[in-house]
Amino acid sequence: MKRFLLSLLSLFGGWIVPGYGQASLLSPPPTPCEPVNPNATPEARALLKTMCAVSGRYLLSGQHNYPNHLSQHSDRTAEFVGKYPMVWGSDFGFTGGADKDSIEGREAMIEEAKKQYAAGSIITLMWHAVRPLEDEPVQPGAGWKGSVQAKLSDDQWAALTVPGTELNRKWLSQLDVVAGHLKKLQEARIPVLWRPYHENNGTWFWWGGRKGAGGFQALYRMTFDRMVNFHRLDNLVWVWNANAPNGKNAGPYYDYYPGAQYADILATDIYGEFLQSHHDDLVELAAGKPVALGEIGKPPSLEVLKNQPRWAWFMGWSNIFDRDMGEAHKALFNDPRTLSRGDKLPEAQ
Secondary structure, rough: OOOHHHHHHOOOOOOOOOOOOOOOOOOOOOOOOOOOOOOOOHHHHHHHHHHHHOOOOEEEEEEEEOOOOOHHHHHHHHHHHOOOOOOOOEEEEEEEOOOOEHHHHHHHHHHHHHHHHHHOEEEEEEEEEEEEEOOOOOOHHHHHHHHOOOOOOOOHHHHHHOOOOOOHHHHHHHHHHHHHHHHHHHHOOOEEEEEEOOOEEEEOOOOOOOOOOOOOOHHHHHHHHHHHOOOOOOOOOEEEEOOOOOOOOEHHHHHOOOOOOHHOOOEEEEEEOHHHHHHHHHHHHHHOOOOEEEEOOOOHHHHHHHHOOOEEEEEEEHHHOOOOOOOOHHHHOOOOOOOOOOOOOOOOO
């Protein structure tokens, strides 16, 4: 019978996640604003409820920072617009030495996250992971193209997603290192908007461009399982983060979505035009869950935001968003709907 159920789940794109969470397609998805991890900390629950209260009413400002730059880009944006971004973002990196993306900056980045949270920021973290074929760190430049943006063959992908293979074990060991840093934030009772393997519907990262249950969806569910059921990381609010579909090298959201059991919030990255479909298609897929602009390269106009009201936050990307700041940045941050650090957040329902 068990083998029959596994075969049936495989046929319909299901995935069993063992452990204390027991999230699977055999169980109904959690209602919006209830965390997908049933053991989520009070702080993570409160953060998710805040995002639900914000959705459709306000827009939280945000700014990403390279891990070895600490808060350089948030500070720069605040200096120009006169308000400090509410959401502070960073990355676990992949290079070494003094490079902006150096993994040697992880401990300092975690300490900076603690300082930012104490000052009133909301924390969001991500990870430009190297392929599990390579060891961290990789060389700046060459490692970006030669690992983070390189490919896995179909056979390598199959091995990665099968427990117990050499490739799967190496991937787990790399994930475990990052989990160790996230645990430091859990110990400090800091919730994290965690958006692993972003832009997964695009073809430019090793984890992306593989649609369906055996593709990226499988990798995301495995990540969820390791973080939640093995490491007991209950301070994470799970953000499934795609890229704006473009009909070329970024496919439709739904082909890469792991299911409502695995995502508290749905986000997309937009570096071009803010098409209405980028918002509406994600809202439809979210089915009541909050949606967000995980990364943006330029400010959306106030007219765009009027027609796309469900974005809960935006996060400008490092030295792209803050490179040529102008009146559009000030207009976005000074709009009454935009909330920055120090502004009163809406009451969670």
